[in-house]
Amino acid sequence: GGEPVRVLVTGAAGQIGYALAPMIARGLMLGPDQPVILHLLEIPPAATALEGVCMELTDAAFPLLQGVVATTDPAVACKDVDIACFIGGFPRKAGMERKDVMSKNVNIYKSIASGIEAHAKPTVKCVVVANPANTNAYILKKYAPKMDKKSITCLTRLDHNRMVGQIAERCKVPNAKVDGVIVWGNHSSTQYPDVNHGTVGSKTIREAINDDAYLNGEFMTTVQKRGAAIIAARKLSSALSAASSVCDHVRNWVVGMEGRKYVSMGVVSDGSYGITEGLVYSFPCVCKGGEWSIVQGLEIDPRSKDLMEATHKELLEEKDLALSCLEE
Numbered sequence: 001g002g003e004p005v006r007v008l009v010t011g012a013a014g015q016i017g018y019a020l021a022p023m024i025a026r027g028l029m030l031g032p033d034q035p036v037i038l039h040l041l042e043i044p045p046a047a048t049a050l051e052g053v054c055m056e057l058t059d060a061a062f063p064l065l066q067g068v069v070a071t072t073d074p075a076v077a078c079k080d081v082d083i084a085c086f087i088g089g090f091p092r093k094a095g096m097e098r099k100d101v102m103s104k105n106v107n108i109y110k111s112i113a114s115g116i117e118a119h120a121k122p123t124v125k126c127v128v129v130a131n132p133a134n135t136n137a138y139i140l141k142k143y144a145p146k147m148d149k150k151s152i153t154c155l156t157r158l159d160h161n162r163m164v165g166q167i168a169e170r171c172k173v174p175n176a177k178v179d180g181v182i183v184w185g186n187h188s189s190t191q192y193p194d195v196n197h198g199t200v201g202s203k204t205i206r207e208a209i210n211d212d213a214y215l216n217g218e219f220m221t222t223v224q225k226r227g228a229a230i231i232a233a234r235k236l237s238s239a240l241s242a243a244s245s246v247c248d249h250v251r252n253w254v255v256g257m258e259g260r261k262y263v264s265m266g267v268v269s270d271g272s273y274g275i276t277e278g279l280v281y282s283f284p285c286v287c288k289g290g291e292w293s294i295v296q297g298l299e300i301d302p303r304s305k306d307l308m309e310a311t312h313k314e315l316l317e318e319k320d321l322a323l324s325c326l327e328e
């Protein structure tokens with residue numbers, strides 16, 4: 001019971017939005033007893049599709065759903081929201097250069113930044129999903145300077161969950177037995193899926209799998225290239241797993257860790273592990289009382305250090321490219 005929580009979903013008529021809205025309305029993001037009001041933002045070309053989504057939300061008659069604000073006006077969408085899931089973005093189309101897609105997307109995040117800063121609750125918690133996720137979150141933070149830096153995150157939980165899924169399958173154990181995996185860095189193919197601190201039941205992952213060649217090779221590329229494998233198979237990018245991971249990210253941040261050792265989150269670096277302060281980088285985090293903190297003092301071997309540095313370097317380059325693409 002209690003006051004409903006307002007949750008913004010941008011790009012709400014897109015594939016991830018369509019999967020995510022009902023998950024939130026079923027309590028998968030904020031718990032089975034927490035009423036919610038959905039704020040759904042789209043651009044005018046998708047306004048009719050969004051109306052259809054609203055009709056379906058009405059028809060599903062979710063007990064926890066206490067209202068829907070569907071709009072193409074960012075100020076209306078951001079008004080008094082407690083949680084903001086930024087999924088809206090421009091997909092890469094055939095023939096588009098990396099820089100063109102980057103430019104479209106970082107400018108979307110530059111323009112939404114003032115809306116969220118001005119209209120959301122001061123305690124709002126944001127997760128950016130739209131790619132380039134880390135860099136969009138960096139731009140959002142840069143153009144919402146009054147917001148608490150700790151309120152802006154990006155999604156790497158899907159990559160984290162992909163690691164869990166691969167290890168559980170390989171060990172033939174339930175997913176819940178796998179813990180302590182880490183995604184370092186960018187949500188891109190340079191991410192470092194690190195198993196060195198993880199466990200399967202009472203064993204370390206390296207003991208349980210007992211095949212370092214696999215863990216340092218095929219396992220890593222499977223996780224890094226999973227998005228492309230899904231596109232190849234489905235002819236569409238991942239949506240249900242992305243939406244489910246957004247719920248995990250927010251729920252573990254806001255509600256609690258559910259016994260997990262740590263979770264991977266793209267957060268604003270404070271310089272931990274030598275990562276440039278201010279950059280949005282995925283770290284192992286623990287959450288308590290609705291606040292995340294970066295897990296400190298993990299031992300980093302030389303191989304890991306190099307992999308963490310490679311994805312750090314890519315993020316620095318991405319940031320510079322993004323800044324060069326910003327429009328007035």
Ligand code: NAX
Binds near residue numbers: 041
């Ligand atoms: P879709 O193209 O299906 O949906 C995107 C929606 O955003 C569209 O309905 C579009 O009208 C809307 N939109 C565009 N500009 C907007 C704006 N300025 N304001 C509000 N809405 C706007 O993409 P979908 O498959 O849902 O993916 C969404 C984003 O998530 C993409 O950028 C994608 O690359 C990214 N992903 C990120 C993942 C992650 O783990 N961080 C994984 C999944 C996904 O690939």
